[in-house]
Amino acid sequence: MDTLKMFLPSSSPFVASSFVGCGLADEDMDDLGSCFDAAGRGTITELRLSDTSMTTVGEGLLEGFGALRELRMENNLFSAIPSGLFQDVEALEFLSFQHNELESLPSGMFDGMSHLWSLDLGSNRLTSLPDGLFGTSSGLASLKSLYFNDNALSAVTAECFDGLEAVSTLNLSSNTLSSLPSGFLVTLTALIVL
DSSP states (O other): OOOEEEEEOSSSTTOOGGGGGGTOOTTOOTTHHHHHHHHOGGGEEEEEEOSSOOOOOOTTTTTTOTTOOEEEOOSSOOOOOOTTTTTTOTTOOEEEOOSSOOOOOOTTTTTTOTTOOEEEOOSSOOOOOOTTTTOGGGOOTTOOEEEOOSSOOOOOOGGGGTTOTTOOEEEOOSSOOOOOOTTTTSSOTTOOBO
């Protein structure tokens, strides 16, 4: 089976050279779903929607993306991620929402992402992380790299990192953390870089 990679080039917002076959023009990003349908959602393995100045992500944007392994939505203006956005991307291994304006993350947003090994949420506006965000119910057994650098985190609880035994790199640099809670490292047994 052939797989397809789709890119929205970062050279200029809305330059659609990779999307020409679906009729996506610079001024018409509203019909992205039909472009995915034309390309064959189930065959797309890598999707980059970076440097687009997009402000919102529709909850159903990734429906049917069963083969998607890499998703980059970097350098945009997203302030929120819908809680059900990742429910159809169980094969996802790499996810980056760095350099956006994310202010919070919904609980349970990573449920079922057992293949995810790298998650980059650096350079956003996150002020806190909900307890259980990465808990054992989320199934993030493969997650090795986790980036929250350059946010506005002022505190984290030990419980927010429960269930992340495989994480070897955790970047919390350039936040406003004054201390880490007691027991913070107990469940992060594979941690090498903090």
